[in-house]
Amino acid sequence: MGRTAFLSPLLLAALLAGCSALPDKPTRPAQYDFGPGPVADVPMDRRAPLAPLALDEVEASGPLEAGTAVLYRLGYADAQQLRPYAQARWSMPPAQLVRQRLREQLGQRRTVVSAGEGAAMLRNDGRQPLVLRVELLEFSQLFTAPAQSAGLVRLRATVVDNLPAGEQVLAQRQVVVQRPAPTADAAGGVRALAEATDAAAAELSQWLETVGR
Numbered sequence: 001m002g003r004t005a006f007l008s009p010l011l012l013a014a015l016l017a018g019c020s021a022l023p024d025k026p027t028r029p030a031q032y033d034f035g036p037g038p039v040a041d042v043p044m045d046r047r048a049p050l051a052p053l054a055l056d057e058v059e060a061s062g063p064l065e066a067g068t069a070v071l072y073r074l075g076y077a078d079a080q081q082l083r084p085y086a087q088a089r090w091s092m093p094p095a096q097l098v099r100q101r102l103r104e105q106l107g108q109r110r111t112v113v114s115a116g117e118g119a120a121m122l123r124n125d126g127r128q129p130l131v132l133r134v135e136l137l138e139f140s141q142l143f144t145a146p147a148q149s150a151g152l153v154r155l156r157a158t159v160v161d162n163l164p165a166g167e168q169v170l171a172q173r174q175v176v177v178q179r180p181a182p183t184a185d186a187a188g189g190v191r192a193l194a195e196a197t198d199a200a201a202a203e204l205s206q207w208l209e210t211v212g213r
Contacts, residue, residue: 030186032070033091034101034194050110050209052129054117055103058095060136066093070186072141072149082140088186094139098155098197102134105201106208130170131160132208137174141181141189150178151192153200159211171211175200 062082063071068091069084090097106112115131138154154177159170179195181188 027087029085029087029089031089031091032186032190034097034197037104047109051212052111052113053106053208054115054129054131055099055106055112056115056131056133058099058102058134058136060093060095060139064094064136064139068093070141070189071139072143072186072189075142075144076146079142085186085189088190095136098134098136098139098153101197102201102204105198105205106132109205128162130211131162132204133158133160134204138176139193141186141192142178143184147184149181149184149189149192151181151189151194151196153177153193153196155200155204157204157207159208173204173207175203175207177203 063069063084067084068089070088070090071082071084073079073082103112113129115133135156135158136154137156138152140152141149142152143149153175155175156172157175158172161168161170177196177200179192179199181192
């Protein structure tokens with residue numbers, strides 16, 4: 001007869017309870033992006049296409065440079081501190097997500113290439129396309145009250161012309177957009193930041209139509 005046959009019911013119950021008390025596997029953080037984008041054909045814009053544009057990599061610093069945490073600020077308590085959600089991550093650094101959205105928006109009316117491909121996109125006059133450089137200055141969920149928040153996106157855009165004598169800055173603009181979060185959590189913040197990014201991209205697109213050589 002095995003040893004377990006001699007275990008008292010109380011001792012056996014204690015052993016089973018100990019097994020059930022083992023810690024659960026760590027929960028993997030939820031990953032977010034900006035969603036699938038358009039899910040149907042976008043109607044053709046029949047206006048004349050705009051001049052090609054070279055889009056540089058979006059620059060960022062600090063936690064936005066390479067980190068993927070979804071960040072928030074408690075504006076009503078300590079607005080100077082960026083805090084990460086423990087169980088929420090972006091699928092890639094925010095600067096890359098913003099660049100993807102910008103390229104989609106700007107590409108609706110013009111050819112958009114990467115900045116390094118500009119030489120292959122010479123215009124009819126033999127000049128390279130203008131270069132758009134964007135800095136991501138703020139990308140966080142800002143709480144103005146425990147149950148009230150918004151996605152805040154702040155960008156600085158600079159348009160540069162590549163001349164034989166060197167670069168020339170043609171125009172610069174700062175764009176600040178907020179969109180309300182439907183819920184006071186990471187999922188609500190992600191949705192608000194996606195909407196704010198779309199609005200910022202649309203604003204930049206309209207502004208660029210006024211910038212030229």
